[in-house]
Each structure stands twice: as C-alpha cells, then as structure tokens.
Amino acid sequence: MNSADLASGPCPLGRAAGIFGDRWTLLIMRNATLGATRFEQFRTGLGIADNILSNRLGKLVDAGVLTKEPYEDGNRIRSHYRITQAGVALRPVLEALAAWGHTYANPAEPTIAVRIVHLPCGLPTADGSYCDVCDTGITNEDAAWVMPWVSEEPIPLATAAVTAAPDGN
Amino acid sequence: MNSADLASGPCPLGRAAGIFGDRWTLLIMRNATLGATRFEQFRTGLGIADNILSNRLGKLVDAGVLTKEPYEDGNRIRSHYRITQAGVALRPVLEALAAWGHTYANPAEPTIAVRIVHLPCGLPTADGSYCDVCDTGITNEDAAWVMPWVSEEPIPLATAAVTAAPDGN
DNA sequence: ATTGCAAGCTTGCATAAAGGAAGCTAACAT
DNA sequence: ATGTTAGCTTCCTTTATGCAAGCTTGCAAT
Numbered sequence: 001m002n003s004a005d006l007a008s009g010p011c012p013l014g015r016a017a018g019i020f021g022d023r024w025t026l027l028i029m030r031n032a033t034l035g036a037t038r039f040e041q042f043r044t045g046l047g048i049a050d051n052i053l054s055n056r057l058g059k060l061v062d063a064g065v066l067t068k069e070p071y072e073d074g075n076r077i078r079s080h081y082r083i084t085q086a087g088v089a090l091r092p093v094l095e096a097l098a099a100w101g102h103t104y105a106n107p108a109e110p111t112i113a114v115r116i117v118h119l120p121c122g123l124p125t126a127d128g129s130y131c132d133v134c135d136t137g138i139t140n141e142d143a144a145w146v147m148p149w150v151s152e153e154p155i156p157l158a159t160a161a162v163t164a165a166p167d168g169n
Numbered sequence: 170m171n172s173a174d175l176a177s178g179p180c181p182l183g184r185a186a187g188i189f190g191d192r193w194t195l196l197i198m199r200n201a202t203l204g205a206t207r208f209e210q211f212r213t214g215l216g217i218a219d220n221i222l223s224n225r226l227g228k229l230v231d232a233g234v235l236t237k238e239p240y241e242d243g244n245r246i247r248s249h250y251r252i253t254q255a256g257v258a259l260r261p262v263l264e265a266l267a268a269w270g271h272t273y274a275n276p277a278e279p280t281i282a283v284r285i286v287h288l289p290c291g292l293p294t295a296d297g298s299y300c301d302v303c304d305t306g307i308t309n310e311d312a313a314w315v316m317p318w319v320s321e322e323p324i325p326l327a328t329a330a331v332t333a334a335p336d337g338n
Numbered sequence: 339a340t341t342g343c344a345a346g347c348t349t350g351c352a353t354a355a356a357g358g359a360a361g362c363t364a365a366c367a368t
Numbered sequence: 369a370t371g372t373t374a375g376c377t378t379c380c381t382t383t384a385t386g387c388a389a390g391c392t393t394g395c396a397a398t
Contacts, residue, residue: 010318012270012280013263017195019274020266023385026186039346049386054347064273076394078345086273093269094182096262097189101181104233104255105188111181149179192356208375218357223376245365247374 016093019063024048024056026097029083029090032066034145035158037080057081065090067161082161088140091157095128115146117154185262188232193217193225195266198252198259201235203314204327206249226250234259236330251330257309260326264297284315286323 009015020026024046031045043053060066065087070077095116102113115124118131119142125131131138144154178184189195193215200214212222229235234256239246264285271282284293287300288311294300300307313323 010281011199011267011316012274012283013199013267014196014270015274016266016270017192017199019270021190021192021195023186023190026190027183030180030182030186040344043346049388050347051349051387052385055384073345074395076345079347089273090269093262093265096265097185098180098182100255100258100262101183101185104258105181105184112179114181147180209373212375218359219376220358220378221356224355242374243366245374248376 019059019065020093022056024052025060026094028053028056028060029065029087030094032081032083032087033091033094033140033157034155037082037158039079039081042081060087069161083158085160088158088160091140091143092129112148115148117144117146118142119144119154119156188228188234189262191225193221194229195263197222197225197229198234198256199263201250201252201256202260202263202309202326203324206251206327208248208250211250229256238330252327254329257327257329260309260312261298281317284317286313286315287311288313288323288325 009018020029027046028042028048031042036042036045039053039057042048042057043050046053048056057066057068061068061081063086065084066081067084068079068081071080072078095114098114102111105111116128116138117124118134118136118138121131121134123131123133124146125138128143129138130136140157140159144156146152146154178187189198196215197211197217200211205211205214208222208226211217211226212219215222217225226235226237230237230250232255234253235250236253237248237250240249241247264283267283271280274280285297285307286293287303287307290300290303292300292302293315294307297312298307299305309326309328313325315321315323
C-alpha cells in the first residue's frame with residue numbers, strides 16, 4: 001500500500017492522517033492557528049525549505065484547510081493564506097497533541113504546558129472547547145493560547161477566512 | 170532547520186509532531202489502540218513495508234509509547250508490542266483526528282463517524298473522555314470504538330502494558 | 339536612474355526517507 | 369526432508385526533503 005491511498009479510505013482517522021501525516025503540515029497549521037498568513041511568516045517561523053513550504057501550502061489549500069487570497073501590500077498584490085472553517089476545526093487536534101507532548105514527549109527538559117484561555121473572562125480552561133467559568137463553548141474568536149516559553153502574553157487564535165462548507169476540495 | 174530538531178524544541182506540539190509527524194506513526198498507534206500487538210498484525214492491517222514498520226516500531230518503543238516484550242508462541246519466543254500509558258494517553262489525539270476527518274476530509278464519499286462507546290453502559294459518548302450518562306470519566310479499560318465501515322461491533326481498546334512513568338526514553 | 343532589497347515563488351541538484359522484493363532464522367506442521 | 373509462518377534485515381529503486389540559486393515585481397535609498 002502506498003500511503004497516499006490512506007487519504008481516500010473509509011477510516012476518517014486514516015484520511016486525516018493522509019493529510020496531516022508528514023513532518024510539516026501539523027506545524028504549518030499550528031502557526032496558521034497562531035495567526036501566520038504569509039509565506040515569509042511560515043518560512044521564518046518554521047525554518048522550512050521554500051519549495052517544501054510552497055508544496056505544503058498548495059496541498060493545504062487543496063485540502064480545504066487554508067485559502068489562498070490576494071491582498072494589498074502598498075500598491076502591490078501579494079498572496080496570503082488564511083485558515084478556513086475546516087482549519088479552525090483542527091484546533092482540538094492541535095490542543096490534544098500539545099497536551100500529550102507536554103506530558104509525554106521528551107520530558108527530560110523542563111516542559112511548560114500550553115494554556116488555553118477564554119478571552120472574555122481571561123481564565124485558562126481545562127478543555128479548550130468549553131469554559132466552565134462562563135459556562136459557554138469556546139470558539140477561536142474568543143480563545144487564545146499562552147505559550148510560556150515564548151511569552152506570558154496570550155496569543156489570540158486566527159478565525160476562519162470564510163464560512164466554508166466542509167468540502168475537502 | 171531539520172525537522173528532527175522539532176522533537177527537542179520547547180513547544181510541546183512541535184515535540185509531539187516530531188514523533189508522530191510521518192505517514193505511518195499515527196496509523197500504527199491507531200491499530201495499537203485497537204489491539205494490534207504483533208508485527209504481522211501491523212503489517213497486514215496497514216499494508217506498510219516491513220523495513221519501515223520495523224523502524225517505526227523501534228522508534229515508538231524509544232519514544233515510550235510502545236514496549237517490546239517477549240511472549241510465548243507455543244514453545245517459541247516471539248516479540249510483541251504493547252501500548253504504554255503514554256500510548257494510551259494518545260487516544261484523545263486519535264479521536265480528535267477521527268472526528269475532524271469525518272467532517273472535513275474528502276467528504277465526497279460517504280463518511281461514517283467513529284463512535285466512542287462507554288462499555289459499562291454501552292452508550293456512545295459525545296466526548297470520549299467523559300460519559301454523561303454514567304457521570305464518570307472514560308479510560309481505555311471501559312471504552313470501545315465502533316467503526317461502522319468495518320462492523321457495528323464495538324472494538325474494545327488496548328490498555329496500558331505497564332504503568333509507565335511519563336518517561337519518553 | 340540605478341542599485342538594492344523583500345516577498346513569494348520556481349528550478350536544479352544532493353541527500354534522506356519510503357517502498358518493494360528477496361533472504362534469513364527458528365520453530366513448528368506435513 | 370519440505371514447507372510455512374513470524375519477525376526481521378539487506379539490497380535496490382523511487383519519492384520526499386533540504387539547500388542554494390534564480391526570477392519577478394514593486395518600493396526605497398543613493
């Protein structure tokens with residue numbers, strides 16, 4: 001079996017793994033969730049090679065998790081990549097992976113958990129999807145991640161570019 | 170940057186992606202969670218090449234999510250790979266990915282969600298970690314996945330081989 | 339006006355990872 | 369004796385990744 005076949009199988013986990021199962025894609029989505037939109041931002045933020053980044057961004061657009069849109073930079077038209085509804089919906093996956101990594105990955109060096117704060121109340125949440133204090137669900141619009149090894153400042157999360165239909169193409 | 174460096178960075182999501190960010194590892198963990206333990210089971214279940222499987226199982230043992238243990242097959246000693254506590258803890262990641270894949274990946278073909286059932290009550294759960302009906306948390310011991318494209322029969326999940334310390338080595 | 343520079347790519351080439359097939363070993367089973 | 373299975377390893381080919389260079393457009397400085 002070629003692993004490209006996974007993306008078309010009946011198992012939803014297999015299909016997701018077919019999209020995100022490579023070295024860079026999850027990290028690109030992490031950075032997109034944290035607000036990166038431009039080629040240069042992804043490149044310097046990740047240290048990924050140009051050609052690989054170009055390829056991955058294209059695949060993520062094809063997969064429907066990012067959109068490529070022109071935007072004006074002065075008088076010049078540049079491209080940027082904005083997260084779609086499907087991309088926003090990946091947040092629980094990223095948070096679950098971050099939580100796992102905090103507890104289990106390479107714990108020899110001091111690890112610091114990502115905290116998911118609910119911006120309206122400013123309080124961290126246990127779950128990422130629900131604020132027990134406010135008794136409401138948490139969307140990307142009112143969520144932020146605190147990554148203490150970067151800064152104690154909460155980083156607001158990117159919101160969906162368009163209310164995309166759940167269409168993978 | 171070489172992506173191997175990710176596994177040692179400060180970001181827990183980056184470290185997790187360094188372990189699971191390849192074509193096969195998440196699928197190996199899916200099958201391990203569903204009870205696969207032997208080389209042959211992984212190989213035929215996934216269609217992965219022998220050398221890659223051998224390499225991945227070794228890395229997963231090194232990462233602390235699987236253990237390699239001898240077991241008796243008749244008079245002969247064979248190896249099997251059992252999931253550890255760190256491996257069991259990956260279940261939320263797998264379930265989040267499966268949920269995402271069901272909604273967003275390649276929805277052209279009919280997709281069927283994985284259902285996570287709480288074995289004591291036999292009822293599906295919304296969350297995977299908590300049974301609202303029984304008002305208890307759900308561990309692998311009393312959870313099962315229903316993958317309707319395979320069978321309506323709930324598949325009980327593998328439980329941890331040892332109560333491993335959260336030690337990645 | 340020319341030079342330089344940044345963003346966003348593409349192209350070409352070297353290296354690393356993945357895939358496929360064959361081979362190897364130890365214990366059965368025939 | 370011959371074949372078979374699980375669990376690997378080795379060899380070779382193909383694909384993916386990494387690195388460097390080049391290209392284009394506009395803007396900014398000289």
